[in-house]
Amino acid sequence: MIRPRRKARGPTVSVLRIGHRPGRDPRLTTHLALAARAWGAERMFLNPPDAELASRIDAVSREWGGSFRVEPASDWRAVVREHAGGVAHLTMYGEPLDRLLPKLAAAPRLLLVVGGAKVPAELYRRADWNIAVGSEPHSEVAAVAVLMDRLRGIPKRGARPGARRVILPQPRGKRVLVRRAGRP
């Protein structure tokens, strides 16, 4: 019997990834989507869209449960404009996370925006906050995961709704519970 997952604390989070290069960095953006999902984000908007990547992530959600999806975002400005909540742009040039964390934690809904190599300058103006998860170059995957970890903590164990697979943690080796179709 696997416990259902408890609801996490903290704001509801979506991620917007700008400047994805389909074909060039599928693995990096896949890791970004999976980290956002694993720490409990609701969705990742992807600009430009990449249907193949979105469908690979759908397959992960079918297997491991939950409703996380990668949604196409041809117009990233529209996603930012229409987001009903705080917009946090993650950039090593921004203000330290330590300083801004209380404000982020108080927001009911957050959009975390991460760019690729070239970030449009206007993003710095459109964001409510420009946040540095460390003021050195590293990785948008690390930045999103650490920010979400600080905000919401590590994902609670237990099955997500609809999960076919659940890992049973072990000191050595692998143990996975696979549910048959049609069983709760």
Added chain:
Amino acid sequence: MIRPRRKARGPTVSVLRIGHRPGRDPRLTTHLALAARAWGAERMFLNPPDAELASRIDAVSREWGGSFRVEPASDWRAVVREHAGGVAHLTMYGEPLDRLLPKLAAAPRLLLVVGGAKVPAELYRRADWNIAVGSEPHSEVAAVAVLMDRLRGIPKRGARPGARRVILPQPRGKRVLVRRAGRP
């Protein structure tokens, strides 16, 4: 005048990346190395070696300071065997990070081992701990960054030894201090 960086708390950390595919995933392994560096790891051993990647990371350390390096590891078993400290293998099948964190924090030296798609089964036996940073698939970049963030906190601001560049955090836009050669 930029403060020198204060020493971080927690164990001294090295990372060992197994199953790198030169040519296939340079960006993912680059992000892993940069995240390890940014959170204060001393070095990343890379198996199989990739001289081009190591030299790109050297360039980052010349620019941003500190002594982080990517070291070639043709024989990953030798790196694990010769490591004078705890060996923590990061895998979604392992024991929850929350449970093991006190043990990790008490170790003076840690080697964090992350695999690629295929992890040799014997790694589960050779590690002192198999640690799950969340029991779902995501990213070795996220796993290393979050574990180091929990262990040592976010990197302190201020210049690293030898840094030519230091970011001055800003609410909007970019501000970088570039030192001339020969100036402290």
